Amino acid sequence: MIAKAAAIQHxxxxxxxxxxxxxADIVKTNHLSEGLPPMGMWDEMVLHQSMFKQKYAKKPIELTSIRFELSPSEEEARKWNIEDWQRCLDEFIHEIDHISKVSHIGKRKGKAATSVKPTNISNSQYFAALHRDSKSGIPHLHLVVNRIDMDGNLNDVKFIGERAVMAAKVVNQHHGWKDAMDIREKRIAKITNACLDVLRSMSAxxxxxxxxxxxxxGYDIELIRDKTDQVKVHGYRFKFGRSTIKASELGVGRSLTVSKIENTFRRLSPQLTPVAVGQRPASSVPSATTMDSQNAAVSSGRSRTVNDGKLVLPARLRKIIEVDGERFNIVMPRTAYDTMNSCIEVPENGSASHNDILNVAMLLFMNYLDAATSMSESCGGGGSPGSGWGRDKDEDDRDWARRCARQASSLCKPIKRGMRR
Known part of the structure; x- marks a missing residue:
């Protein structure tokens, strides 16, 4: 089982x-009236918070709730009923409420141990809802907890993500379940070996x-192709239920990514002179790209300079954004990121923060449209970019970044809902 957590304001x-x-199926509620609809449960949480408004008047609570996600493996949760999910939830809450020290990576190199105030989730309002992945059907549990417990004290959220991981690890040990990170590392190693074997077997x-x-x-591999040029591949990943493994996680030094895989192929088959389908043969120019691609990059604003026939790329920002249990790898020019960051507009009366909208914009920039839509919905927005959304052929990185920022702000605008009875 793996677990994630974050303090949220939405x-x-x-x-x-x-x-x-x-x-969704409601697995359990705690300190909430029976039979309430979802928004009724949230209204009760808000009412409870209002009872202690004076207590926190000097420092109002911005992050009013905590979200957790518990994801057992398909093997662990096979044949589980509601009672089994309840037992798993209770065990997880028991463990996380007893954590008083967290090991983490400090600002300086090496691990550090920090004391934290234990949470009191067992005596807080919460509800847990069961989701099933739309494609694989693998279930996972969402838990929403009130920051203010029933005694009027604030649930501490310092290192709450690390605490969730620690609690899940203890639960795994109790049941003899494999550690999620160990499983992932072994899976990455196995896929890497399979990819290298395939490259060795290819004549071109x-x-x-x-x-x-x-x-x-037996691998579920997805090639991510360019929208305007279906022959060109700009990424790929392997799917395992609700989790994915990106090409950037494989090999040594990202040797199996799109930009490096042909060099890896040549190294494994030095006697061959391979040419990728839909690609031009390697140029005699001693550079990382052909002169045609250099000139195209310069004219589109996607590089800075060409020195001695060599392309000098701008600094790049790398980030991983998690949405609904999937990890999305973001790689974009720093100049595009700075432009995007400066163009973000936070809608009024909404629950999305500047960082929420920025993450949606970065997902749009990388063409992760479903993930961007899902994240905007979780921030109180909705809608989608539309079927015609995409980067224009002659659009440079900064113009594309500006457009993604505007679209993200629009997607995260709060949806006007009718009055509830």
Missing amino acids: GQAMTNYATKNNR FDWNVYADKLRTK
Whole structure:
């Protein structure tokens, strides 16, 4: 089982998302009236918070709730009923409420141990809703907790994400379940070996052959192609239920990413002179790219200079954004990121923060449209960019970043809902 947690300010939007607008199975409620609809549960949490408004008047609580996500593996949760989920939830809450010291990576190199005030989730208002992945059907649990416990004290959220991981690890040990990170590392190593074996078996590098050979080995591989040029591949990943493994996590030094995989192929098959389907043969210019691609990059604003025939790329920002249990790898020019960051507009009366909207914009920049839409919904917004959304052929990085920022701000605008009875 793996667990994630974060303190949030958009509790109302998270309630809608966690319950899928009243379509998810409610596994358990705590210190809430029976039979309430989802928004009724949230209203009771808000009412409880208002009782202690004076106590926190000097320092109002901005992050009013905590969201957790518990994801057992398919093998662990097979044949579970509601009672089994309740027992798992109770065990997790018991463990996290007893954590008083957290090991983490400090600002300086090495691990550090920090004392924390234990949470009191067992004596707080909360509800837990069961989701099932739309494609794989693998279930996972969303838990929304009131920051103010029943005694009027604030649940401490310092290192709450690390605490969730620690609590899940203890639960795994109790049941003899494999540690999630160990499973992932072994899976990455296995996929890496499979990819290298496929490359060794190929007489010339071809994306379709590469993917087909991996599929015959039982892997669910997805090639991410350019929207305007379906021959060109700009990324790929492997799917395992609700989790994914990106090409950037494979190999040594990102040796199996799109930008490096042909060099890796040549190293494994030095006697061959491979040419990728839909790509030009390697140029005689001693540079990382051909002169044609250099000139195109310069004219589109995607590079800074060309020195001695070599392309000098701008500094790049790298970030991983998690949405609904999936990790999305963001790689974008720093100049585009700075432009995007300066263009973010936070809608009035909404629950989305500047950082929430920025994350949505970065997902749009990388064409992760479903993830961007899902994240905007969890922040109280909604809608989608539309079927015609995409980067224009001649649009440079900064113009594309500006457009993504504007679209993200629009997606995160709060949806006007009718009055509830």
